[in-house]
Amino acid sequence: FGSRSMMDSRPFQIFEGSNEMLYTQISEMGLKMMTRLKTVNLFSFLMKYELTKNVAAHFKSMLNFTVDANTPQRKMIDLGKIISRVISVNHLVEMGSKGFRQDLINSSIETIKHEISMLVASYQYQIKVAPIEDYKDSGNWSSY
Numbered sequence: 001f002g003s004r005s006m007m008d009s010r011p012f013q014i015f016e017g018s019n020e021m022l023y024t025q026i027s028e029m030g031l032k033m034m035t036r037l038k039t040v041n042l043f044s045f046l047m048k049y050e051l052t053k054n055v056a057a058h059f060k061s062m063l064n065f066t067v068d069a070n071t072p073q074r075k076m077i078d079l080g081k082i083i084s085r086v087i088s089v090n091h092l093v094e095m096g097s098k099g100f101r102q103d104l105i106n107s108s109i110e111t112i113k114h115e116i117s118m119l120v121a122s123y124q125y126q127i128k129v130a131p132i133e134d135y136k137d138s139g140n141w142s143s144y
Helices: 002-009 011-037 042-048 056-063 073-097 102-124
Strands: none
Touching (some): 011 042, 042 056, 042 073, 056 073, 056 102, 073 102
C-alpha cells in the first residue's frame, strides 16, 4: 500500500517537470529582454544583462550565436540551462571577490564551462526527428 501511494504521487516526475518549466521560463524571459534590447545574439545580450555582464566575456567563443525566437520547447530548455549556468558563474566570481578560495572557484568555473559547451552543442543540433510511417516492411528487429 505504501509503495503504491508513493508511485501515485510521482514526486520525481513532478520534480523533473518543474525544473524543465523553470528553464523554459528563464529562456522566455531572456528572449523578451533580448527583444527589448533589439539583439538576437546571445553573447551580446549576456554582455548587457546585469546578472551575467561581469563574466560573459569568458564565454564569447561558445555563446556568440544567434538565438531564434521560434525555437522548439526542447531547445528553450537548453537555452534556459545555458543562461542559468552563466548566472551561476557570475555568482561564483562574486564569491571570489569576497575572499572565497580562488582555486575552488576556478575549478567550478571550468566544470560549468564544460556543461555549457555540451548544452550549446545540444541547442545548435538541428536535425528534426519525425515519426516514420510504414515501418513494418523490414522493420521487425527480432528477425535479425
